[in-house]
Amino acid sequence: xxxxxxxxxxxxxxxxxxxxxxxxxxxxxxxxxxxxxxxxxxxxxxxxxxxxxxxxxxxxxxxxxxxxxxxxxxxxxxxxxxxxxxxxxxxxxxxxxxxxxxxxxxxxxxxxxxxxxxxxxxxxxxxxxxxxxxxxxxxxxxxxxxxxxxxxxxxxxxxxxxxxxxxxxxxxxxxxxxxxxxxxxxxxxxxxxxxxxxxxxxxxxxxxxxxxxxxxxxxxxxxxxxxxxxxxxxxxxxxxxxxxxxxxxxxxxxxxxxxxxxxxxxxxxxxxxxxxxxxxxxxxxxxxxxxxxxxxxxxxxxxxxxxxxx
Numbered sequence: 001x002x003x004x005x006x007x008x009x010x011x012x013x014x015x016x017x018x019x020x021x022x023x024x025x026x027x028x029x030x031x032x033x034x035x036x037x038x039x040x041x042x043x044x045x046x047x048x049x050x051x052x053x054x055x056x057x058x059x060x061x062x063x064x065x066x067x068x069x070x071x072x073x074x075x076x077x078x079x080x081x082x083x084x085x086x087x088x089x090x091x092x093x094x095x096x097x098x099x100x101x102x103x104x105x106x107x108x109x110x111x112x113x114x115x116x117x118x119x120x121x122x123x124x125x126x127x128x129x130x131x132x133x134x135x136x137x138x139x140x141x142x143x144x145x146x147x148x149x150x151x152x153x154x155x156x157x158x159x160x161x162x163x164x165x166x167x168x169x170x171x172x173x174x175x176x177x178x179x180x181x182x183x184x185x186x187x188x189x190x191x192x193x194x195x196x197x198x199x200x201x202x203x204x205x206x207x208x209x210x211x212x213x214x215x216x217x218x219x220x221x222x223x224x225x226x227x228x229x230x231x232x233x234x235x236x237x238x239x240x241x242x243x244x245x246x247x248x249x250x251x252x253x254x255x256x257x258x259x260x261x262x263x264x265x266x267x268x269x270x271x272x273x274x275x276x277x278x279x280x281x282x283x284x285x286x287x288x289x290x291x292x293x294x295x296x297x298x299x300x301x302x303x304x305x306x307x308x309x310x
Contacts, residue, residue: 002289003287003288004289005038005041008033008041008056018031020084021045021084021093022047024083025045025047025052025083026047026049027048028045028046028048029047030044030045031045031046035055038058038293039058039211039288040061042055045093051096052083052093052095053093055093056092057090060283060284061212061287063210063211064092064211065085065087066090067188067210069082069085069087070130071123073130074127074129074130075127077202078119078204079208080097080207082094083095094208097199097201097208100198101195101198101199101200101205112245114244115248116195116225117225117245117248117249118248118249118252119204119207120190120193120205120221121221121249121250121251123207124187124188124218124252125253128186131186131188134215136188136213136214137214139214139220139279141175141178141179141272142176144172144175144176144272145172148165148173151165151301151305152165152169155282155302155305156299157305160299161303168306168308172271172275172309175268176272182261182262182265184217184253184256186216187215187217187218189216189218189273190207190210190213191212191277192280193207193224194225194228195225197209211280212276214276216276218253219250219269219272220272220276222270223274226246229242243263246263250262271309272308277304277307278300278304278305278308279301281301281304285297285298285301
């Protein structure tokens with residue numbers, strides 16, 4: 001029998017989850033699912049020793065515990081540290097980490113998008129030597145043409161997206177060539193980086209929610225946060241305020257390539273980022289039976305591939 005998200009509603013799963021959690025939290029008083037999506041489940045754990053959160057991803061995204069295990073060794077200050085993890089089942093348990101970056105910004109706290117993106121790039125740079133240990137899908141800019149050709153030939157591509165996916169072979173291929181010419185190493189690309197996926201730590205941002213992650217050009221990680229920030233201030237992505245936070249991120253790589261070239265490569269990086277979004281959606285859609293996929297998510301992998309050429 002194939003996997004379905006219904007497993008998370010079963011008494012057997014809850015019993016197993018409680019058994020796994022309890023040694024780390026003390027007696028569990030309440031276990032409430034607070035994230036109810038077909039691709040991931042998050043439970044708030046009210047327990048003897050405090051408040052915790054447990055998470056598991058759908059099979060295609062079951063890499064988060066492994067990523068966090070690696071990052072907790074090399075960059076504990078940049079992530080929400082695990083209380084417990086099970087790499088085989090992709091179970092992750094963390095303590096309540098306080099306010100997200102978005103909540104802190106809304107409260108007027110002295111945190112900023114520049115720090116958020118600078119810290120995200122520091123984490124990406126720290127990941128470079130241990131990238132192989134995370135066993136991520138690799139979207140190498142130099143080989144992105146071949147990746148798109150394979151996707152075009154092997155994925156289910158609805159007719160409405162076929163022309164866009166065909167165009168992406170050359171359009172994103174050229175973007176990959178531009179990024180490869182920068183000489184930046186492949187790094188951890190969070191692939192859903194924004195202010196609600198980071199908590200405020202003692203020394204900066206602590207990141208979480210790595211289920212979508214890939215290994216790619218570090219600049220590809222900037223598409224999502226720059227778009228989210230621009231939308232939050234009702235501005236275009238060419239607004240000087242948006243470009244300023246982009247510079248805060250690019251500065252981390254400026255010893256490897258000139259800032260002018262890094263800035264000029266952001267459009268190319270956005271194309272690669274769309275392929276990364278397509279990849280994570282494909283993993284999700286391949287995991288979940290069609291009846292559990294909302295209408296507006298059907299074909300999301302192909303749609304993002306087509307988007308990469310626009």
